[in-house]
Amino acid sequence: MSHPNSHSHAPTHSKYPRLLEPLDLGFTQLKNRVLMGSMHTGLEEIPGGDERMAAYFAERAKGGVGLIVTGGFAPNNRSATADGSRQISTDEDIRAHQKITAAVHEHDCKICMQILHTGRYAFNKNPIAPSAIQAPINPNKPQAATLEEIEEQINDFVKLAASAQKANYDGVEIMGSEGYFINQFIASRTNQRDDDWGGSYQNRIRLPIEVVRRVRGAVGEKFIIIFRLSMLDLVEGGSSYEEVIELGQALEKVGVTIMNTGIGWHEARIPTIATKVPRAAFTWVTAKFKQHFSIPVITSNRINTPKVAEQVLSRGDADMVSLARPFLADPEFVNKAIANKADEINTCIGCNQACLDHVFSGKLSSCLVNPRACHETMINITQTSNPKNIAVVGAGPAGLAAATTAAECGHSVTLFDAANEIGGQFNIAKQVPGKEEFYETIRYYKRQLELTGVIVKLNHSVTTDELNQSDFDTVLIATGITPRLPPIEGIEHSKVLNYLDVIRDKKRVGNKVAIIGAGGIGFDVAEYLVHQHHKTDDGKDIAQSIPEFMEQWGVDMTFEHRSGVEGVVPDELIEQDSAQREVYLLQLKASKMGAGLGKTTGWIHRLGLKQKDVKMLSSCDYQKIDDQGLHLSIAGKQTILDVDHVIICAGQESLNSLADGLTKTFQLIGGADVAAELDAKRAIHQGTLTAISL
Numbered sequence: 001m002s003h004p005n006s007h008s009h010a011p012t013h014s015k016y017p018r019l020l021e022p023l024d025l026g027f028t029q030l031k032n033r034v035l036m037g038s039m040h041t042g043l044e045e046i047p048g049g050d051e052r053m054a055a056y057f058a059e060r061a062k063g064g065v066g067l068i069v070t071g072g073f074a075p076n077n078r079s080a081t082a083d084g085s086r087q088i089s090t091d092e093d094i095r096a097h098q099k100i101t102a103a104v105h106e107h108d109c110k111i112c113m114q115i116l117h118t119g120r121y122a123f124n125k126n127p128i129a130p131s132a133i134q135a136p137i138n139p140n141k142p143q144a145a146t147l148e149e150i151e152e153q154i155n156d157f158v159k160l161a162a163s164a165q166k167a168n169y170d171g172v173e174i175m176g177s178e179g180y181f182i183n184q185f186i187a188s189r190t191n192q193r194d195d196d197w198g199g200s201y202q203n204r205i206r207l208p209i210e211v212v213r214r215v216r217g218a219v220g221e222k223f224i225i226i227f228r229l230s231m232l233d234l235v236e237g238g239s240s241y242e243e244v245i246e247l248g249q250a251l252e253k254v255g256v257t258i259m260n261t262g263i264g265w266h267e268a269r270i271p272t273i274a275t276k277v278p279r280a281a282f283t284w285v286t287a288k289f290k291q292h293f294s295i296p297v298i299t300s301n302r303i304n305t306p307k308v309a310e311q312v313l314s315r316g317d318a319d320m321v322s323l324a325r326p327f328l329a330d331p332e333f334v335n336k337a338i339a340n341k342a343d344e345i346n347t348c349i350g351c352n353q354a355c356l357d358h359v360f361s362g363k364l365s366s367c368l369v370n371p372r373a374c375h376e377t378m379i380n381i382t383q384t385s386n387p388k389n390i391a392v393v394g395a396g397p398a399g400l401a402a403a404t405t406a407a408e409c410g411h412s413v414t415l416f417d418a419a420n421e422i423g424g425q426f427n428i429a430k431q432v433p434g435k436e437e438f439y440e441t442i443r444y445y446k447r448q449l450e451l452t453g454v455i456v457k458l459n460h461s462v463t464t465d466e467l468n469q470s471d472f473d474t475v476l477i478a479t480g481i482t483p484r485l486p487p488i489e490g491i492e493h494s495k496v497l498n499y500l501d502v503i504r505d506k507k508r509v510g511n512k513v514a515i516i517g518a519g520g521i522g523f524d525v526a527e528y529l530v531h532q533h534h535k536t537d538d539g540k541d542i543a544q545s546i547p548e549f550m551e552q553w554g555v556d557m558t559f560e561h562r563s564g565v566e567g568v569v570p571d572e573l574i575e576q577d578s579a580q581r582e583v584y585l586l587q588l589k590a591s592k593m594g595a596g597l598g599k600t601t602g603w604i605h606r607l608g609l610k611q612k613d614v615k616m617l618s619s620c621d622y623q624k625i626d627d628q629g630l631h632l633s634i635a636g637k638q639t640i641l642d643v644d645h646v647i648i649c650a651g652q653e654s655l656n657s658l659a660d661g662l663t664k665t666f667q668l669i670g671g672a673d674v675a676a677e678l679d680a681k682r683a684i685h686q687g688t689l690t691a692i693s694l
């Protein structure tokens with residue numbers, strides 16, 4: 001095998017020579033250094049899912065990625081994520097997977113199946129784990145595996161690897177991180193056995209070593225084995241730096257081909273992939289371990305542009321990069337990088353809204369910025385046989401998706417916006433600290449408008465009369481929303497502002513503030529008010545630096561603290577921030593604050609604001625606003641908050657008066673259609689589907 005750092009095949013014309021360089025594994029070659037990381041999408045379980053999975057993976061393979069890892073498949077029923085998770089046990093299952101691998105191989109791409117034993121994270125009635133210690137994120141307590149059961153689990157790993165080989169996979173990825181079964185054996189947090197599989201570190205790592213040794217024995221030499229090694233557990237009672245090296249080196253010896261990086265257990269309370277995690281925030285971890293391994297090492301987490309990936313590889317942090325969600329957002333990511341067209345990439349904004357949040361609610365994954373993801377056989381943009389002249393009014397997410405899709409279908413499209421820039425409310429969202437990725441969606445659409453030939457008319461507030469007198473065949477009304485003003489006495493007082501006044505219009509906000517409404521926007525406004533703002537020289541908002549982020553969340557970057565967190569003292573940065581402004585975030589409802597936020601990100605918003613001393617109060621009944629401040633009762637107790645400003649974030653109402661008296665054929669999309677529970681996921685989805693159906 002050539003050394004993973006050899007760069008002899010680097011394309012000289014490319015902006016991304018390291019990224020696009022082949023990787024020689026000795027018995028086989030990967031055409032570039034990009035791995036599509038494992039994601040369970042839900043296609044695995046639905047009727048007809050195999051064909052849809054084949055189409056989904058094939059599209060990514062065609063898009064140029066070098067290696068794909070499937071979502072996790074369980075070695076047996078008990079180890080599956082949930083009852084009813086798809087197993088691969090029959091010849092029929094193997095034949096179905098042969099279709100998936102064939103579809104991928106057609107595009108000169110390799111594919112590995114991930115073997116995932118969830119252990120105490122299994123949502124079934126009878127999970128199995130090293131010890132009977134319940135996970136904080138699972139209502140079910142596991143049973144401690146008997147010696148026979150440990151043997152059975154290892155055998156089932158081996159059987160599944162053999163089935164993957166029969167299904168023509170190029171290899172397997174053995175999931176050893178994220179707090180799953182193998183990781184549970186490794187860590188004293190979850191392994192309190194006193195037999196040969198517990199106690200000393202050497203005993204606790206016997207399981208991963210045995211699994212790899214026996215899988216290698218069964219599949220022979222010419223089969224890729226990736227091991228996902230937990231390099232930073234981010235929970236107490238995890239592994240130390242030296243222990244991770246010891247395990248990695250032992251795994252190399254028993255036959256691992258490529259080492260992948262795992263960061264953080266699922267139960268860790270440190271964000272690792274959400275949008276507010278800086279790009280490539282954890283590659284320093286891989287970099288520290290790479291020098292101790294002789295096989296190629298993959299790094300991951302929030303790498304979402306070719307430029308960032310190239311920087312990571314050129315710095316020598318890893319030999320290969322794993323990108324998962326970016327392939328939901330844009331299957332053509334690698335081809336666009338090859339063609340030096342990174343500005344055409346639909347960038348993953350790390351929102352989790354249509355991918356992970358869906359998986360954790362039992363829904364099929366997709367992507368907020370790409371509704372076609374996981375719907376490749378169902379949503380397709382084809383040339384129309386009946387081209388029309390279309391007006392799209394409003395260049396927010398709904399209007400942008402509709403305009404570009406309609407133009408791609410062959411319609412002649414004019415897009416209007418009253419503002420001087422495209423993007424609608426995304427221009428407000430992008431200014432919230434931690435949401436800087438929203439700039440990328442606007443950049444993507446700006447380029448798409450150019451590529452699809454949409455005529456764009458900015459600073460143009462459209463009227464009904466104008467449309468009636470025009471020669472447009474159809475009008476798509478995407479005029480969005482207007483903030484709701486709740487009927488509270490004194491709502492006209494000079495202390496009262498709304499979120500547009502604060503974020504868009506930069507009105508001065510005092511040091512003591514009450515926010516009425518704790519939906520997504522209320523939380524964002526609170527974050528905006530208490531967070532330090534980072535800007536480039538030309539005024540663009542930029543994400544927190546990686547060391548600042550680690551400091552805020554209590555992650556040790558020196559590896560002196562076990563698992564990166566044990567004994568880490570909270571930082572002074574938080575105290576400085578919170579001292580700046582006193583903020584009350586209020587809601588009418590008695591329920592938990594932020595209950596309606598994303599399933600996988602709500603806790604991050606809550607915890608982030610708590611760290612900055614934002615006071616979150618529910619069961620609020622607002623009575624009036626006057627010079628004294630906000631008069632209200634909180635859980636029945638009368639009080640006055642003597643605040644400088646009251647900021648209204650109490651939801652929104654549709655802005656669609658353009659439709660009144662409109663004589664043209666029209667459709668309402670996005671917020672103009674329904675304001676309640678509007679988000680960009682619905683806006684882009686509806687805009688895309690409406691345009692396809694024209």
Ligand code: FAD
Pocket residue numbers: 351353393394395396397398399416417418419423424425426428429432460461462463478479480481503520521524655658669670671672678679680681683
């Ligand atoms: P809008 O984005 O409101 O766009 C409407 C456009 O129409 C505007 O540009 C307006 O200028 C234009 N317009 C109106 N009238 C006329 C006229 N007569 N002539 C010409 N142009 C006109 N959503 C998420 O999914 N995830 C998030 O994390 C998220 N965070 C957010 C954070 C903040 C602070 C805010 C304010 C919103 C956030 N949203 C988020 C919501 C998301 O931005 C909206 O759901 C989405 O923008 C709605 O899209 P739309 O196209 O329907 O309307």
Ligand code: NAP
Pocket residue numbers: 353486487516517518519520521522524586587588589596597598649650651652676677678679680
């Ligand atoms: P929202 O989520 O519907 O929240 C509006 C809040 O206003 C509610 O929590 C409600 O809370 C309060 N409210 C409603 N009527 C009120 C009244 N008459 N008086 C006082 N309070 C009232 O809407 P939003 O915050 O404006 O956000 C708009 C959309 O943008 C959301 O639907 C969301 O999907 C999207 N968004 C998403 C994110 C994200 O991170 N995913 C972030 C920002 C925005 P109470 O009744 O409990 O007080």
Ligand code: SF4
Pocket residue numbers: 325326328329347348349350351352353354355356366367368369370
């Ligand atoms: Fe990325 Fe959001 Fe799409 Fe998920 S839904 S892939 S996080 S852009």
